[in-house]
Amino acid sequence: MLKEDNEKMFKLIEEVSNYEDIKISDIPCVDLYMDQVTTFFDEKLKNLKRDNDEKILTKTMINNYAKAKLLLPVKGKKYSKDQMVLLALIYNLKQTLSINDTGLVLAPIIKKLSSSKESQILEEIYNTFLDINKVQMEEFNQWFKNKIELVNKKSLEIESNDEDLVQHILTVLMLTSSANMQKRMAEKIIDDYFKQVKEE
Structure with a gap:
């Protein structure tokens, strides 16, 4: 990738990692x-x-989680x-994960x-999850920068008039492979x- 493309990628990773998880102290004490x-999330x-149109959580989603027993029973239509x-x-x-696997983890x-x-x-x-997540985000930034260097190097082995396209495809494939x-x-x-x- 060209230097400006690399910088753009690094800017994207800043966007990905530049968010605040919901902390316990953020959650209201009242039900x-x-x-x-839904507004809170x-x-x-x-x-x-x-x-902008995307919803983080909807009423239907939450009702489905309750039916799948991923939540404690709701009392008086209020959430604790x-x-x-x-x-x-x-x-x-x-x-x-699937809803079934999520249920197994939370049960x-x-x-x-x-x-x-x-x-x-x-x-x-x-x-503790939030603490681990913070460390992982910092590690991911460095990991991604190293992988971009690898993608840039390997993409040179492919003969193409559209080097930019090749590098972006390889980057997405590399990320999805790691996620998989x-x-x-x-x-x-x-x-x-x-x-x-x-089963126990």
């Missing part, structure tokens, strides 16, 4: 009605939208702090919360651990 829940995660945290986790998981936490054995576990897991490997690894862990937990 929220459905409209307030739409406002807090608006930087993750590809276009724990349910909001679960929705934040569901949003992250559903970008990669043990929901079980613990329902029995009130470990009431703090959800917040502790979520806060990570998805398969997550699915292997779900199959190896979470499916057994469900």
